[in-house]
Amino acid sequence: MRKSVSFFLLGPCLVSLAFGQASTSPGSPDERVRLFLDSQKDQWREENITESDGRLLYDLILRKGYTRALEIGTSTGHSGIWQAWALSKTGGALITVEIEEFRHLAAVRNFKAAGLDRLIDARLGDARKLVPDLEGPFDFIFIDADKNWALDYFKALLPKLAPGGCFAVHNVSSLGYMKGIRDFLEAVRGLDFMETTIEAAASGGISLSFKTKSPA
Numbered sequence: 612m613r614k615s616v617s618f619f620l621l622g623p624c625l626v627s628l629a630f631g632q633a634s635t636s637p638g639s640p641d642e643r644v645r646l647f648l649d650s651q652k653d654q655w656r657e658e659n660i661t662e663s664d665g666r667l668l669y670d671l672i673l674r675k676g677y678t679r680a681l682e683i684g685t686s687t688g689h690s691g692i693w694q695a696w697a698l699s700k701t702g703g704a705l706i707t708v709e710i711e712e713f714r715h716l717a718a719v720r721n722f723k724a725a726g727l728d729r730l731i732d733a734r735l736g737d738a739r740k741l742v743p744d745l746e747g748p749f750d751f752i753f754i755d756a757d758k759n760w761a762l763d764y765f766k767a768l769l770p771k772l773a774p775g776g777c778f779a780v781h782n783v784s785s786l787g788y789m790k791g792i793r794d795f796l797e798a799v800r801g802l803d804f805m806e807t808t809i810e811a812a813a814s815g816g817i818s819l820s821f822k823t824k825s826p827a
């Protein structure tokens with residue numbers, strides 16, 4: 612008896628510690644996401660981000676209270692799930708764009724299985740063509756596709772980035788040899804209303820560029 616009482620008391624705390632956030636009570640939406648992510652651990656095979664990068668996105672969205680997120684490069688939805696999980700706590704939603712139909716369809720299935728589909732508008736198409744028509748504003752933009760187009764995405768989306776918002780690009784270190792990444796970093800660092808850091812701990816490095824004020 613004593614053993615089971617301590618399990619009930621300690622169990623949620625251990626889950627909480629493991630995930631670095633509020634405990635997930637059985638049957639809760641958090642528990643559903645957690646169980647889904649557990650079931651998929653080491654199963655993400657379509658160029659998906661790592662779990663620790665997912666946590667980085669999750670923590671950033673929560674810390675800043677972001678609610679309007681856009682992702683370019685859904686793949687099968689790993690990063691989308693981490694972002695939407697955080698957005699489920701801030702009252703936000705995510706638009707995510709993927710060009711490959713089989714990946715898009717797999718992502719849609721995964722979003723549903725994680726119980727996050729109502730927060731995610733998953734679009735199938737070429738982001739190069741879709742981005743100009745996206746309405747915005749966004750307070751979190753995550754570019755994880757098509758890295759040679761990074762500067763073009765930045766130029767198209769900067770007017771739609773809310774003050775205080777963040778424009779993040781995955782793999783800026785590991786793919787730093789690509790012209791699109793080099794040109795993007797040079798351009799964003801040249802703007803006095805953007806503050807850029809690179810999360811070196813993230814796999815391949817993630818640049819985080821915050822809009823500190825509206826451009827003059």
Ligand SMILES: C[S@@+](CC[C@H](N)C(=O)[O-])C[C@H]1O[C@@H](n2cnc3c(N)ncnc32)[C@H](O)[C@@H]1O
Nearest residue numbers: 658659660684686689690709710737738756757
């Ligand atoms: C690195 S993967 C994204 C991984 C995903 N963010 C995750 O962690 O689960 C890049 C994805 O971008 C997609 N992609 C490439 N070019 C694209 C474009 N022009 N528009 C939309 N998606 C594109 C690829 O098909 C691929 O699935």
